[in-house]
Amino acid sequence: MPSLKLIHRGLVLVASLLAVGGMITTAPDSPAQTTFSPEVQQSDQSQSEGFSIPIWIYPLGTIVILFIFLPQIGWIAGLIVIGEREVGIITKKFAIGKALPAGQLIALNGEAGLQADTLAPGWHFGYFPWQYSVRKEGVIIIPQSEIGLVVANDGRPISADRILGKTVECDSFQDARKFLAGGGEKGRQLWILTAGTYRINSALFEVITAANAAKHGMKPNDLKVYQIESDQVGIITTLDGMPIEAGEIAGPMIKDHDNFQQAQLFMDGGGRRGLQEQVVLSGSWNLNPWFVQVEQVQMTEVPIGYVGVVISFVGQSHQDVSGASFTHGNLVNKGDKGVWIEPLFPGKHPLNSHIMKMEMVPTTNIVLNFTSRFSGEHGYDSKLSALKLLSFDGFTYELEVFQIIHVAANDAPKVISRLGSMQNLVDQVLRPIVGNYFRNSAQEYTILDFLVARSERQAEAAEHVRKALRAYDVQAVDTLIGLITPPPELMQTLTDRKIAEEQQKTYEIQRMAQTQRQELVRETALADIQQQVVTADQGVKIAELEATARVKQANGEAESIRVTGQAQADAYLAGVNALGPQAYTALQVMKVIGDHQVRVVPDVAVSGGSNGAGLIDALMGMMLWNQKEQTCKNGEPQPQLLEQQVE
Numbered sequence: 001m002p003s004l005k006l007i008h009r010g011l012v013l014v015a016s017l018l019a020v021g022g023m024i025t026t027a028p029d030s031p032a033q034t035t036f037s038p039e040v041q042q043s044d045q046s047q048s049e050g051f052s053i054p055i056w057i058y059p060l061g062t063i064v065i066l067f068i069f070l071p072q073i074g075w076i077a078g079l080i081v082i083g084e085r086e087v088g089i090i091t092k093k094f095a096i097g098k099a100l101p102a103g104q105l106i107a108l109n110g111e112a113g114l115q116a117d118t119l120a121p122g123w124h125f126g127y128f129p130w131q132y133s134v135r136k137e138g139v140i141i142i143p144q145s146e147i148g149l150v151v152a153n154d155g156r157p158i159s160a161d162r163i164l165g166k167t168v169e170c171d172s173f174q175d176a177r178k179f180l181a182g183g184g185e186k187g188r189q190l191w192i193l194t195a196g197t198y199r200i201n202s203a204l205f206e207v208i209t210a211a212n213a214a215k216h217g218m219k220p221n222d223l224k225v226y227q228i229e230s231d232q233v234g235i236i237t238t239l240d241g242m243p244i245e246a247g248e249i250a251g252p253m254i255k256d257h258d259n260f261q262q263a264q265l266f267m268d269g270g271g272r273r274g275l276q277e278q279v280v281l282s283g284s285w286n287l288n289p290w291f292v293q294v295e296q297v298q299m300t301e302v303p304i305g306y307v308g309v310v311i312s313f314v315g316q317s318h319q320d321v322s323g324a325s326f327t328h329g330n331l332v333n334k335g336d337k338g339v340w341i342e343p344l345f346p347g348k349h350p351l352n353s354h355i356m357k358m359e360m361v362p363t364t365n366i367v368l369n370f371t372s373r374f375s376g377e378h379g380y381d382s383k384l385s386a387l388k389l390l391s392f393d394g395f396t397y398e399l400e401v402f403q404i405i406h407v408a409a410n411d412a413p414k415v416i417s418r419l420g421s422m423q424n425l426v427d428q429v430l431r432p433i434v435g436n437y438f439r440n441s442a443q444e445y446t447i448l449d450f451l452v453a454r455s456e457r458q459a460e461a462a463e464h465v466r467k468a469l470r471a472y473d474v475q476a477v478d479t480l481i482g483l484i485t486p487p488p489e490l491m492q493t494l495t496d497r498k499i500a501e502e503q504q505k506t507y508e509i510q511r512m513a514q515t516q517r518q519e520l521v522r523e524t525a526l527a528d529i530q531q532q533v534v535t536a537d538q539g540v541k542i543a544e545l546e547a548t549a550r551v552k553q554a555n556g557e558a559e560s561i562r563v564t565g566q567a568q569a570d571a572y573l574a575g576v577n578a579l580g581p582q583a584y585t586a587l588q589v590m591k592v593i594g595d596h597q598v599r600v601v602p603d604v605a606v607s608g609g610s611n612g613a614g615l616i617d618a619l620m621g622m623m624l625w626n627q628k629e630q631t632c633k634n635g636e637p638q639p640q641l642l643e644q645q646v647e
Helices: 002-026 038-050 057-077 176-181 263-268 409-419 422-442 447-452 454-470 488-528 530-579 581-595 614-631
Strands: 080-082 086-092 113-119 122-124 132-138 140-142 149-152 196-198 205-208 226-228 232-238 274-280 283-285 292-298 300-302 306-312 347-349 356-362 366-370 387-390 396-406 475-485 604-607 641-644
Touching: 080 086, 113 176, 226 232, 226 292, 300 306, 300 356, 306 409, 356 409, 356 422, 366 422, 387 422, 396 422, 396 454, 409 422, 422 454, 447 454, 447 488, 454 475, 488 530, 530 581
Parallel strands: 604 641
Antiparallel strands: 080 122, 086 113, 086 132, 140 196, 149 205, 226 283, 232 274, 232 292, 300 347, 306 356, 366 396, 387 396, 396 475
């Protein structure tokens, strides 16, 4: 530096003056010195005795002399001093009988020019300035979370089938001699520098960091440690390696290259350039941007209630493991080309979406609506509509059907292998099966019969669809008939019939109600007269008993009368025999009159005459009767009025 040189020159000047002064004051007397007079000598001696040189001037002068001449001594000895954070880049100015071969930049065997070896920190002798030029460069520092790319300015040419120089054991480019001797190639290198401090020969290697990326046409972010976010996966495309084999779309899996961080191991393992099967998961990776390109995509998520069937476009070709019973497609092991026999269960999976396709298959029950009024959230039935049917009696009508299906998790790969997707299952299998069955069934029944026997048609349809879908490894849970839309005129007829039937039922119910009401009245009346009925019934029984008693009594009386009569007859016969018939008869008459107190003579006798006074006589008689009645006492016979017409 100019300021240091000025200070050095100033110190040299001061030291020279001090040194000269010291030598003058300390020099001994010369033998040829002129002899002076005693007075003069005495005067000089007195002056000498009054002036003395400090002793410290001698070591100081010595140090100054060494300081002045040391650089020249180092220059003469070829001394080079390298600092702790420096690297000495050597250029040999000439070499007798040695010259660099054509095309070679760095000398390995003492040729003139830039040397492969560098100077480490410390003192180095023998590098004479007339033969060597040493340039001091700072060490290379790669900060944390960054990488360094290296370009070699010398080495063997890179082969035509590659674009990056192969990795050579050279202590991360710090040993240029090993790099060149080990077959290192010039140009951009596969190996990268990770975080740390490196003593690199800048004459051979050019290091690109985030700090100088712009000078080399790169972005600082290209020199950062690559970060793959969580829940994402890195899809890798390599830019070097052998070409991908014909018929393949991605390079095969290569082992033991530490997720493309050991690029040379990838190349040695037969890695191919282009899209790779292997993916890189979330994390921080020291990746060479000249070697790989990374595309981050979301991990493949399989939600609950679904399984994922993987269709791979890479791997071993069509090694079918489905078995002899499955003849409508091929299933392969995981990692092979084709439909994987093992589905992916709910969760997140790091799939390479550029070489694999995943079909989601719901494992819950799916309702497919054969109607245009609405569709399910899954969207499989968005193209379905109500079935248009023709009945046996020639009427057309629409029928809505709701089909419930279920696909088991282990059967999902078979369904996808056979049909390709769940939508194809609906469009190519389910819709024809359901539609064809109901069209055939509708033509066997009149529309009214179909309406009336709806539940029977539904059960038959469910059984038919269940058997048909079983052949496709799909379970038909149920088949339900929804809205039926017959022709309006037929519906009017049906409505009228129904109204008539309902009216008939109403009338029948009313009749039954009246009958029941009559029964109620009758029963009520019977209940009301039940006591009388019981009384009458008892009376009948009593009458029967009384009649029986009277009959028996009459029989007794008759017997008694008969006996009595017989006795009287015997008595009468004896009387007749004794008195004679007339006498005995007169006797009996008088006895009867006497026994019954028969009045022979009337109390009032009125007789009419021819003079017309009969009415007056009668009235007079009544008056006499009344007077007689008032005078009669209880128990006495009443007077009788005897009216006799007198002529």
